[in-house]
Amino acid sequence: MKYWIYESPPHGYARVHQANCRYCRDGHGNQRIEFHRSGTWLGAFGSLDAALSFASARERRSVVVCRRCISEGLEWGENAGPA
Numbered sequence: 780m781k782y783w784i785y786e787s788p789p790h791g792y793a794r795v796h797q798a799n800c801r802y803c804r805d806g807h808g809n810q811r812i813e814f815h816r817s818g819t820w821l822g823a824f825g826s827l828d829a830a831l832s833f834a835s836a837r838e839r840r841s842v843v844v845c846r847r848c849i850s851e852g853l854e855w856g857e858n859a860g861p862a
């Protein structure tokens with residue numbers, strides 16, 4: 780499984796998705812869902828840890844994981860926002 784990071788500048792967070800997530804679609808996103816259109820996909824990463832490490836190293840963004848594809852409500856960063 781590969782993982783992608785979605786960075787959303789206006790909201791200041793990065794969210795990690797599995798490549799097969801319907802929101803990610805291997806970095807293409809989902810045009811039918813009013814997902815954040817101003818962000819950037821970064822990837823692919825070979826493991827969740829690799830994606831999280833990369834995301835955490837970028838500035839001071841909050842890093843969260845997608846609750847649909849990774850779930851668990853795991854959060855990284857001091858100011859992780861709502862899903």
Ligand SMILES: [Zn+2]
Pocket residue numbers: 795796797800801802803845846847848849
């Ligand atoms: Zn996802």
